[in-house]
Amino acid sequence: MSKPHFTPVQKQLKDDWDNREYAQVISDNIKSIANFLSCFELSCRTKIAALSDRVTILEKKVEFIEGRAASIVARPVKSKNPEEARIAVLQAYKELSIMREKQLVYLS
Numbered sequence: 001m002s003k004p005h006f007t008p009v010q011k012q013l014k015d016d017w018d019n020r021e022y023a024q025v026i027s028d029n030i031k032s033i034a035n036f037l038s039c040f041e042l043s044c045r046t047k048i049a050a051l052s053d054r055v056t057i058l059e060k061k062v063e064f065i066e067g068r069a070a071s072i073v074a075r076p077v078k079s080k081n082p083e084e085a086r087i088a089v090l091q092a093y094k095e096l097s098i099m100r101e102k103q104l105v106y107l108s
Contacts, residue, residue: 065099068099069096069099
């Protein structure tokens with residue numbers, strides 16, 4: 001089998017066609033990569049926004065709980081005898097324990 005002989009013009013046309021086809025393949029691949037990156041960026045933005053909202057909610061919950069704990073701990077114990085003081089401290093401890101249990105349920 002012999003190799004077909006091309007005239008110089010035919011060779012130039014074939015080379016030009018091959019180069020254009022190669023350039024089209026590269027262009028299509030670049031478009032595909034750009035499309036993927038665009039979709040990926042949108043997906044990441046959506047997920048980051050959702051995480052940001054969740055973090056904001058958790059920060060508000062923590063601030064509220066810190067405020068409640070500070071108000072319970074900062075409450076002065078007024079007592080006339082050791083038994084009243086003991087009862088007041090146990091009550092504060094009980095309130096903190098209940099608040100902690102609610103916190104664990106609230107965050108889960």
